[in-house]
Amino acid sequence: MTPEVSPARLMGRVEALGRIGALDGGGVCRLALTDADKAGRDWLVSEMRDLGMSVFVDAIGNIWGIRPGQRAGAPVMVGSHIDSVATGGIYDGALGVLGGLEVVTALNVAGIETETPVAVAAFTNEEGARFAPDMMGSGVHQGALVLEEMLTVQATDGSGVVGEELDRIGYRGNDAPITPAAYLELHIEQGPVLEAEGVRIGAVTGVQGIHWTEFVVEGQTNHAGTTPMALRRDAGQVAMRIGLEADQIAADAGPPQVATVGVFEISPGLVNVVPERARLTVDLRNTDGAALVAATERLIGRAEAFAAEAGCVLTHRPLARFAPVEFDARLVDRVEAAARTRQLSVKRMPSGAGHDAQMFAPNCPTAMIFVPSQNGLSHNIKEHSEEADIVAGTQVLLDLVCDLAGASS
Numbered sequence: 001m002t003p004e005v006s007p008a009r010l011m012g013r014v015e016a017l018g019r020i021g022a023l024d025g026g027g028v029c030r031l032a033l034t035d036a037d038k039a040g041r042d043w044l045v046s047e048m049r050d051l052g053m054s055v056f057v058d059a060i061g062n063i064w065g066i067r068p069g070q071r072a073g074a075p076v077m078v079g080s081h082i083d084s085v086a087t088g089g090i091y092d093g094a095l096g097v098l099g100g101l102e103v104v105t106a107l108n109v110a111g112i113e114t115e116t117p118v119a120v121a122a123f124t125n126e127e128g129a130r131f132a133p134d135m136m137g138s139g140v141h142q143g144a145l146v147l148e149e150m151l152t153v154q155a156t157d158g159s160g161v162v163g164e165e166l167d168r169i170g171y172r173g174n175d176a177p178i179t180p181a182a183y184l185e186l187h188i189e190q191g192p193v194l195e196a197e198g199v200r201i202g203a204v205t206g207v208q209g210i211h212w213t214e215f216v217v218e219g220q221t222n223h224a225g226t227t228p229m230a231l232r233r234d235a236g237q238v239a240m241r242i243g244l245e246a247d248q249i250a251a252d253a254g255p256p257q258v259a260t261v262g263v264f265e266i267s268p269g270l271v272n273v274v275p276e277r278a279r280l281t282v283d284l285r286n287t288d289g290a291a292l293v294a295a296t297e298r299l300i301g302r303a304e305a306f307a308a309e310a311g312c313v314l315t316h317r318p319l320a321r322f323a324p325v326e327f328d329a330r331l332v333d334r335v336e337a338a339a340r341t342r343q344l345s346v347k348r349m350p351s352g353a354g355h356d357a358q359m360f361a362p363n364c365p366t367a368m369i370f371v372p373s374q375n376g377l378s379h380n381i382k383e384h385s386e387e388a389d390i391v392a393g394t395q396v397l398l399d400l401v402c403d404l405a406g407a408s409s
């Protein structure tokens with residue numbers, strides 16, 4: 001029997017996880033390694049155990065459950081993340097993990113023993129909103145980031161350190177990381193393309209490069225009325241010029257270059273006081289790795305010039321540096337074929353957002369399945385995807401897992 005997705009079961013889990021860390025007015029706040037993240041993890045582990053899976057946790061807190069196959073060996077892995085930004089939607093990341101639970105449930109109900117094992121994974125701190133960089137757990141798991149360094153990362157808001165927070169919530173494990181036979185990630189698109197074109201499934205070809213940089217500017221507080229413009233050391237003015245430069249870099253390059261100033265703080269933050277300190281972050285992304293490196297170099301060079309002109313001291317540090325990644329072309333073909341077999345329209349497309357899949361791509365055949373996002377909204381409590389699209393994407397995931405893991409009843 002061909003295993004089928006149960007819409008009620010799948011959406012029941014989407015709603016159950018969506019209640020953990022729920023915000024008034026919709027959406028969730030499950031920032032990495034907070035109490036809400038712990039509650040989500042506890043729920044997930046309990047679901048995995050109920051499905052008969054063996055559960056593993058590694059030293060950076062990644063969780064994966066394994067459903068055995070006829071043979072031991074590397075599993076076909078399905079995964080994503082259950083942490084969120086502070087103003088997150090209920091689908092970003094959650095869908096990939098809950099789609100994985102649905103795959104295992106459907107296999108169980110159909111009585112199918114796959115040839116190779118099937119794993120469902122949730123990676124620590126994909127978002128990078130509380131601790132930078134993003135994709136921290138999958139990056140460590142796949143050897144792109146150094147465990148010892150990541151364990152010492154401080155929260156951007158000063159609210160903790162990764163290693164201590166893992167201990168506090170009880171998710172610093174000691175299971176050895178694994179490299180799967182293949183890695184598949186189902187995710188909402190988080191952008192407007194599929195909806196605008198009326199396409200049901202995105203066969204993701206790769207992920208654009210991501211450079212995050214933090215700038216801190218030190219100047220001097222002084223009186224806003226008495227200090228002539230030429231004589232002030234205004235950290236706020238330097239920070240504004242850096243932010244505008246980021247915007248100009250994107251304007252000069254045009255698409256696909258994007259630039260975002262997501263954090264902008266000045267102190268002391270008083271109406272009549274020249275700011276003495278400013279901190280801002282710039283997120284630059286591009287599918288062209290060389291263009292992205294050039295954009296970051298231009299930004300840092302101009303920031304240094306702005307600070308020098310204003311008599312301020314500038315420090316900057318990379319928070320994330322990820323090169324663009326291409327997924328396995330043959331596996332992307334199989335995503336396309338699986339969608340067409342189910343009579344679903346499908347489009348090959350790159351991902352604008354970062355994903356755990358990009359950490360697996362260098363080490364094993366990797367691909368992603370996108371479903372449409374209503375109004376292209378994500379990292380927003382109004383993030384929404386239609387049930388029919390969620391079910392369709394999960395069915396494509398299930399069909400692919402059956403294909404890759406070798407399913408027979």
Ligand code: GLV
Pocket residue numbers: 126127134352353354355
């Ligand atoms: C992760 O969600 C990112 O793309 O910033």
Ligand code: MN
Pocket residue numbers: 081092093126187354355
């Ligand atoms: Mn995500």
Ligand code: MN
Pocket residue numbers: 085092127379
């Ligand atoms: Mn996200």
